[in-house]
Amino acid sequence: MNYDNIVSDRIRQVAPSGIRRFFDILEEMKDAISLGVGEPDFVTPWHIRDAGIYSLEKGFTRYTGNAGLAELRREIAAYQGRRFGLHYDFASEIIVTVGGSEAIDLAFRCTLNPGDEVIIPVPSFVCYGPLVHMTGATPVFVQTYAKDEFRLTPESLKASITDKTKAVMLPFPNNPTGGIMEREDLEAIAELLRGTDIIVVSDEIYAELTYGQKHVSIATLPGMRERTIVVNGFSKSHAMTGWRMGYVLGPKEIISQMLKLHQFGIMSAPTTSQYAAIEAMRNGDQDAERMRDEYDGRRRYLVEGLHRVGLPCFEPRGAFYVFPDIRSTGLSSDEFCERFLMEEKVAVISGSAFGQGGEGFVRCCYATSMKDIAEALTRLDNFLTNLKKKQEKGEKAV
Amino acid sequence: MTKLLHLLEQDCSLTTEQLASMANMTADEVKAAVKQLEDEKVILGYQAIIDWDRTAREAVTALIEVKVTPQRGEGFDRVAERIYQYEEVESVYLMSGAFDLTVIISGRSLKEVAQFVGERLSPLEDVTGTATHFILKKYKEKHLIFEKQEKQEREFIFV
Numbered sequence: 407m408n409y410d411n412i413v414s415d416r417i418r419q420v421a422p423s424g425i426r427r428f429f430d431i432l433e434e435m436k437d438a439i440s441l442g443v444g445e446p447d448f449v450t451p452w453h454i455r456d457a458g459i460y461s462l463e464k465g466f467t468r469y470t471g472n473a474g475l476a477e478l479r480r481e482i483a484a485y486q487g488r489r490f491g492l493h494y495d496f497a498s499e500i501i502v503t504v505g506g507s508e509a510i511d512l513a514f515r516c517t518l519n520p521g522d523e524v525i526i527p528v529p530s531f532v533c534y535g536p537l538v539h540m541t542g543a544t545p546v547f548v549q550t551y552a553k554d555e556f557r558l559t560p561e562s563l564k565a566s567i568t569d570k571t572k573a574v575m576l577p578f579p580n581n582p583t584g585g586i587m588e589r590e591d592l593e594a595i596a597e598l599l600r601g602t603d604i605i606v607v608s609d610e611i612y613a614e615l616t617y618g619q620k621h622v623s624i625a626t627l628p629g630m631r632e633r634t635i636v637v638n639g640f641s642k643s644h645a646m647t648g649w650r651m652g653y654v655l656g657p658k659e660i661i662s663q664m665l666k667l668h669q670f671g672i673m674s675a676p677t678t679s680q681y682a683a684i685e686a687m688r689n690g691d692q693d694a695e696r697m698r699d700e701y702d703g704r705r706r707y708l709v710e711g712l713h714r715v716g717l718p719c720f721e722p723r724g725a726f727y728v729f730p731d732i733r734s735t736g737l738s739s740d741e742f743c744e745r746f747l748m749e750e751k752v753a754v755i756s757g758s759a760f761g762q763g764g765e766g767f768v769r770c771c772y773a774t775s776m777k778d779i780a781e782a783l784t785r786l787d788n789f790l791t792n793l794k795k796k797q798e799k800g801e802k803a804v
Numbered sequence: 805m806t807k808l809l810h811l812l813e814q815d816c817s818l819t820t821e822q823l824a825s826m827a828n829m830t831a832d833e834v835k836a837a838v839k840q841l842e843d844e845k846v847i848l849g850y851q852a853i854i855d856w857d858r859t860a861r862e863a864v865t866a867l868i869e870v871k872v873t874p875q876r877g878e879g880f881d882r883v884a885e886r887i888y889q890y891e892e893v894e895s896v897y898l899m900s901g902a903f904d905l906t907v908i909i910s911g912r913s914l915k916e917v918a919q920f921v922g923e924r925l926s927p928l929e930d931v932t933g934t935a936t937h938f939i940l941k942k943y944k945e946k947h948l949i950f951e952k953q954e955k956q957e958r959e960f961i962f963v
Contacts, residue, residue: 429960444963532962703826710825776822
C-alpha cells in the first residue's frame with residue numbers, strides 16, 4: 407500500500423505541530439509547572455454540570471435538531487443581546503456547534519472557493535491557516551506588532567487586500583498576545599470593508615475575558631452585521647472546554663448554507679452538553695464574572711512579575727495570556743522555551759508557534775493557580791540570572 | 805477593602821505582592837490596610853484548615869445544641885461568654901429556632917467530650933438542656949473539600 411497516494415495533497419501540506427514533542431517532555435517531568443496549556447483551570451460550575459446530569463437522568467439522550475435545541479438558541483440570542491448588544495434570530499441565524507473550532511471550519515468551508523484569499527492577523531491561534539488551506543483558498547498572513555499592542559491596523563489590512571480577498575479573520579481578544587480591538591480600532595477596519603464583498607469571521611471566544619472594559623463585536627458597528635460571521639462558545643467563558651460547545655451567529659443566507667454542512671458532518675452538537683449550556687446561559691453570567699475577576703488579578707500579578715525580572719511585556723487586555731518579549735536574552739523563542747523547561751521545569755509556549763511575528767516572544771497562560779504563577783516567576787528569575795552568568799562566561803572565553 | 809478581605813478569606817497565605825496585584829492596590833496600600841483591619845479586629849486571625857483524619861492524632865468533634873435562660877439585661881451574651889471561655893470550645897453561635905446556642909467542641913475522645921457536656925456545660929445554672937451530636941465525617945469546611953479529588957487523565961493539547 408502506498409499511503410503517499412492515499413493521503414490528500416492538501417492535508418499532507420499541513421505541517422504537524424512541533425509542540426507535541428515539547429508536551430511529551432512536560433508530561434514525563436515531575437514538579438513541572440505549566441503556563442503552556444490554554445484552558446481554564448476552573449472546573450465547570452456545579453449548577454451547569456448538574457443540569458447536564460439531570461438531562462441524562464431524564465433520558466434526554468437523542469439527537470437534537472441540526473441547529474441545536476431551540477431553547478438553547480433562544481438563550482444564546484438573549485445572552486448575546488444582554489452582554490454584547492448583538493441581536494440574532496434564534497430560528498435562522500444561530501447554529502450550535504462542536505466548539506468554536508467547528509464554527510470556524512464551517513465559516514471557511516461555506517464561503518471560500520479555491521483561489522480566494524483570507525487575511526489572517528498573526529500571531530494568532532494556529533487553526534485558521536490550515537483550515538483555510540484545506541478549502542483550496544490561500545491564507546494571507548498580516549503581522550501585528552507589540553508597538554500597536556498587537557492590534558490589526560487599517561494600514562496593514564489595506565495593504566493586504568487584493569481583488570481575491572474573500573474574508574478577514576478577526577481573532578480578538580487574541581490568543582496568544584492578549585491584544586484586543588477597541589471600538590475605534592474596529593471602526594477603522596469596518597470603514598475599509600463597507601461597500602465591498604469581503605466578509606469578516608470574528609472569533610470572539612475570549613469576549614468575556616476582557617479586562618477593564620467591555621468587549622466590542624465588529625458586528626455591532628453600522629453596516630457590519632450583514633458581512634460578519636461571529637464565532638463564540640462556552641469553553642473559555644464558562645470553563646466548559648471538554649463539553650465542546652460553541653456557536654455561530656450570522657446572516658441567514660450564510661447560516662443556512664453552514665447548516666447543510668453541519669448536518670452532514672456533525673448531525674447535532676452533543677445533547678447533554680446542550681442542556682448544560684442552557685443552564686450556563688440562564689444562570690451563568692455571575693460565574694463568568696467571578697472567573698474573569700480571578701484571571702484579572704493573576705494577569706496583573708504576572709505582568710508585574712515579568713517587569714520585575716526584566717522581561718518587557720505590553721499589558722494584555724484580553725484572553726488569559728501574557729506575551730513577553732524575550733529578545734533581550736539573545737535566545738530564539740524555541741531555545742528559550744526548551745532551556746526554560748529543561749533547566750527550571752517551567753513550560754511556556756514559543757511565540758513562533760503562532761506564526762510570523764511571534765518570534766522573539768513567548769506565551770504564558772495565567773489560567774493556573776496563583777501559587778504556580780508565583781513559583782514560575784521565581785524560577786524565571788533564576789533562569790534569567792543563570793543565563794546571564796553563562797553568557798558572560800562564554801563571552802570571556804571567546 | 806472588601807476585595808482584600810475576600811482574597812484573604814479565600815487564601816491568607818497570599819503574599820503582599822500577590823494581594824496587591826489581585827486587589828489592584830500598591831504593596832504599601834495593602835500593608836497599611838491589613839494592619840488597620842487587624843487593629844480594628846475585622847481580621848481576627850489566620851488559621852490553617854487541617855484534615856486531622858489524615859494524621860495519627862485522634863480527635864472527635866461534637867456539635868451541641870444548648871437551651872439557656874436568658875439573663876435580664878444581658879440576654880444570651882453572659883452565658884455565651886461563660887461557655888466560650890473553655891479551651892475545648894471551638895465555636896459558639898446564637899441561633900434562631902428551637903434552641904439557643906450552637907457550641908462546637910473538640911476533644912481527644914468521646915469520653916472527653918461527654919465529660920465536658922456532663923460536668924462543665926450542663927451544670928451551668930442558665931443552661932436548661934443540651935443535645936450532643938457527634939460529627940462523623942467532614943466533607944467540606946470553609947469551601948475546602950476534604951476528600952481527595954480524582955483528577956482527569958491529563959494530556960496536553962495545543963490551544
